[in-house]
Amino acid sequence: MTQDLEEVQVRPGTEADLAPLTDLYNHYVRETAVTFDTAVFTPEQRRPWLHSHPEDGPHRLLVAWTGDRMAGYATSSAFRPKPAYASSVEASVYLAPHAVGRGIGTLLYEALFATLAEEPVHRVFAGIALPNEASVRLHERFGFRRVGEFTEAGWKFGRYWDVRWYEKRLGHHPSG
Template sequence: MSESHTEVQVRPGEEGDLAALTDIYNHYVRETALTFDTAPFTPEQRLPWLVSHPEDGPHRLLVAQDVRIVGPASVLGYATSSAFRPKAAYGTSVEVSVYCAPSATGRGIGTLLYKSLFEALTDEDLHRAYAGITQPNDASVRLHERFGFRHVGTYSEVGRKFGTYWDVAWYEKRLGPEA
């Protein structure tokens, strides 16, 4: 990572980050198949997503911020742990994701965010983390494998975006005492 640890701070996301977080996500909506959302969001539309990730508990939102920069451009990326499925028995599983600002990719920001996220989740009553990775995406596969995720299956041509059908590979990581 090119930034020193003193220049990049990882902290819980807050409402003041909403515009920057929305801008980062909208880049992936507009330019990539990495998310299957097809229409960009306004910050107001993303507010329920933000508030569904409190500062503590199993569903978190962590933000990487360059402390040398003031304003929205200081947000380098974010990582989340979210509900895996809505049914109660899935409560000990989370789906995780990480998104970096286009200018921050390949600089270790995703690694820093995931390290912080999994440390924050250590004391939560969680058993598994899952990540769906649109294929191909070698960088994301490498990131997840570095954190102990293993491939558990692939949904073939499960989503259509930009006129193309895309596969999604699913990865699983053990959490909790046996991890």
Template sequence: MLSEGADVQVRPGVDGDLRALTALYNHYVSETAATFDTEPFTPEERRPWLLSHPEDGPHRLMVAADSRSQEILGYATSGPFRPKPAYATSVEVTVYVAPRAGRRGIGTLLYGALFEALAGEDLHRAYAGIAQPNEASVRLHERFGFRHVGTHREVGRKFGRYWDVAWYEKEL
């Protein structure tokens, strides 16, 4: 599957993307509260994560790359919502955009491709947890039909403070 827009290709993630995907994620680990991981990863530490997102099935990894340079501009994933079997028809989704690629519609392209890829899967709901405040992420999720279903108050501690996580839900 290939989506294009503004010199951007959206495609499934592959092993050759691992180093760039790890660097992108590590930016969010080190600089933001968007993830509650607190220590950067090596590519080898992230390999199991990459391998947990095959090209088919309910757990996907979609990558946005510059059509000319192949630079990774962002990625979106769907993964298990919770590990118990009865949750199998629910996924947790997330999107990360390279800081220099923000406000170019990359997140929209990625989620569009991800939800298109998931359309044929036996899935019922998608969930997204958004550390607050993050208005850009809230707007992106609402654009894709997510609705706010609750907030966990001060659920994570990072950078010496507590953060709320707002939970959003979408029918699939």
């Protein structure tokens, strides 16, 4: 790891992060098949997404900064909208190009899973558009196990992309 990880600040995302969060996500929209969004967003269009990740509860947004540059973010979002899925979340991590391979994804996931340990989350799912060996390694390092693969699930950049699904058991059982 070449980044001095002591210089990285990981904290909950706030309204002040909206523009850099949008810029970072738009990089992946324009340049990669990591997301299946095909049109870039304005910060105003991303505001509802930001607000769907409060500072408490199972749906979190954590950001990493190195000095005055956003290095990345991690989220736990609603897995599906139906009530029976409430104890499941979908995790994602996005890194700025300058932050890839420096351990920042690991820092973000460590912080995210520490917050989720206190929440009523039973399963964490992650979908990874293939190929993406770095993301596969990160998720496996955090105890995710492969549960399936959707072939040719998304069309972007003139071709189909497969998505491999992973899950991580956190073990919480709802009391209701």
